[in-house]
Amino acid sequence: MSANKILIVDDEEIIVRLLSMSLRSDGYETLAAYSGEQGLEVFKSESPDIVVTDIKMPGMDGLELLKKIKEINSEKEVIIVTGHGDIDSTITALQYGASDFINKPVRDESLAIALERAKAKIAIREKLKEYTENLEIKIAEATEEIRRKSNFQRLLIKSSNDAIVAFDHDWKVVVYNPEAARIFGETAKDVRNKMTIDDLYTPKIAKIFKNQAKIEKQENTFAWRENIINTKDGRQIPVRYNSNVLHEKGDFVGTVSFFQDLTEIKRLEKELVQSERLAAVGQTVSGLAHYVKNILIGLQGGSYVVDVGIAKNNTEKFKTGWKTIKRNIKRVGDLTRDLLTYSKQREPEFEDCQPNDIVNEVIELVKDFVGSKDILISKDFDNSIGEVVADPQTIHRSLLNLITNAIDACVEDEDTSKKHEIKVKTYMDNNNYFCFEVKDNGCGMDKDTQKQLFDPMFSSKGGKGTGLGLLVTSKLIEEHNGVIETKTSPGDGSAFTIKLPYEKANTVDIN
Template identity: 85%
Template sequence: MSANKILIVDDEEIIVKLLSMSLRSDGYETVTAHSGEQGLEVFKSELPDIVVTDIKMPGMDGLELLKKIKEIDSEKEVIIVTGHGDIDSTITALQYGASDFINKPVRDEALAIALERAKAKIAIREKLEEYTENLEIKIAEATEEIRRKSNFQRLLIKSSNDAIVAFDHDWKVVVYNPEAANMFGEAVKDVRNKMTIDDLYTPKIAKIFKNQAKEEKQQNTLPWRENIINTKDGRQIPVRYTSNVLYKKGEFVGTVSFFQDLTEIKRLEKELVQSERLAAVGQTVSGLAHYVKNILIGLKGGSYVVDVGIKKNNTDKLKTGWESIKKNIKRVGDLTQDLLTYSKQREPEFEVCMPNDIAADVIQLVEDFAGANGVLISKEFDTHIGEIVADPQTIHRSLLNLMNNAIDACMDDEDVSKKHEVKIKTYKDENNYFCFEVKDNGCGMDEDIQKQLFNPMFSSKGGKGTGLGLLVTGKLIEEHKGVIETETSQGIGSTFRIKLPLEKANAVDKV
């Protein structure tokens, strides 16, 4: 908009004519009035952009006209024409909102400058109004976009299949979606903005999240972990969880946790493992036939010797035959037990136990046999472990298998110059796993044998083994949430390392 219409108000008609002619020659549109009262009426009807008025007029003077105009439209620009020495009236006019003033007699140059200043004010005001209007529109659009995103995020959180729980800097729950309510068994209205992390979580998992917030002064993500959640209604839910810690300028502002219910996945995993295990058992029947045949030959041979001893009343023959029968009966029992153990899903039976005592018992079972075959049994136990929560049957069975294999590896070693030794070691590693290590300096294994160690019916012992020993050991350790590591070198020896999650007897076992 350009400010082109000017109202001229003066009680001297000649001055009004001269000013009007001058301004029109400069391209302005002018309207005129010869008194304050007339000027006010013309202003209301014509709505000029700028008013130029004399300050001294009979009746309504310029000051009164200025006040009336400002009451109608406070943003109109009014230029006051005043005489020399009338400084007080000029100051008053400026206080009333006059944009400028010029002295009589009015010079074209002074009037032009005053008009340009008034027009500049009008232009700035119009730009400011336009900017303000645009800003309001942009703010409204941004607010709507924020609202839309907020609603979308709220809907996303609410409909998520993951349980989502967020805490503020005081560890108070600020986000708690319906899936979290289903998982933890606490109603949303009882949790959000009421409970803290210590109210909702058990001490163990609360400590994990709090420690994470202290580790780094930047946004960081906790790796996905698995654990068990105890619900209010007594359920135990296997979950996979992670957490993001949020910082702003190095200051902790909150954290958000995500939990995934693994109940169905774990069920399907068990069914798959069970199916694979049963399939493996079915595939091994033909492989077992040869081993069973060897056992039957041994039983027949032993029974034949017993028969000879009975006929000839030979006690030595009877003893020899009976020992052969007992040995093969044990082989049948071991085979049957291995098959049952491998084919049947078994949950670990956790209890407080002393792992060092279990390892010592295994040593006691094998050391006489090992010593009779020139193999030394040694040990190195971590005495600081003490009692732990574990399945002693799993530990005992697995260690016994590994110790027997290690002794066999020493007995099968062709290097007779060695002083063969099997060492069993217990310790806690840097990842808080309790470790059993069985190390021998026997014949070792080549790469091909090592790759097949845990395959069904594979045995490096020829007809002396079923191939189920390590397979069963691997299954037992897997059920215990542990792992088996192998290191071997042909002609030098092998190391088998069992790693089990360490839970002290006085620790919280569940989340």
């Protein structure tokens, strides 16, 4: 829009007419008024862009008109026509907001310059207005876009199946989504902007993150790790987590971590192991049937011998038969127990116990059996093991199985020139495990046998083994977070080592 409409106010009609003529020939549209009052009327009705007014007029003078106009619209340009040396009026006019002054008599050039200046001012003001308006629109648009984006991101974080937790550079929680609330059991209200990493995480995880932030100069991911989260309400949730250290222009600004709940996966894994185990039992029913058949043979033979003993009143026969029956009843018992142990999930029952004592018990138990076989059992115990927290059942049954196996390996050995010996040793290793080694110089195992050692229902003992012994042992050891190791050489014997995590018994009295 160009400023084209000009109002000329002067009490001298001739001046108004001359100026109007001159301006019209320059292409302006002109309005005329011959007094301040009339000028104000025309201004109100026509709203000209520029007003040129004489300062001295009867009634409402130029200054009064200027003031009134500015009151109505401060953006209108008013050019004051003054006489020479009228400094006071000029200052007042300036105070009222006059845009320019021209002296009387009005010359065309000076009027043209003043008008151009006024027009330029109007143009700038309009431009400015346009910019301001545009800027407001743009800011509104940008604000809306930011709001939309941040809302979208908020929804993303909120709806994530991962628990997302972010910390600022002071380790205060700033992001904490609903899945995080579910895993940690603390509500977002209690956590966000209130808790620090030390309040929310276990000391172990907190330490990992803090160390990570120290080391990493760049934004960096670290590998997925697994851990257990203890929730506020006492649940234990297995999680897989990873974390990014966040930097902005090289400065550490925080970290973000992602947690995935593994409860369901762990449950499925457990189920899978369980079903594999059951399948293994099923698969090997024939091996089992063979073993049961041997027990049946024993029981039938035994009862025949007992019958003869009764009929002939022969106590010796009776005793022999009865022993056979009892031995086979025990075999049924052992088999049942092994099958149950193998097919069921069992948690070790930890208590304070003395591993060396347990080994002693087991050796006493097998001694009678060994006595008739000419096999020496020697002991080499590390007394520094002392009392530990462990499951005595696991130790007892594993050791019994390994020592029985060692005896069988000596019995089966075709080399009768050997003096057969079983060495049972306990010791502490360098990785904080307490260990049991059962070493024999019996028949040993070839590669094939060794490979199948921990397979279900594999037995190197023909019909005399259930094929469950080592399997049950390795399962017990695994459940106890231990390991079982084998060394063997055909003809020279075998050594089995069980390693269990060492935890010293808490012998402090509870008072």
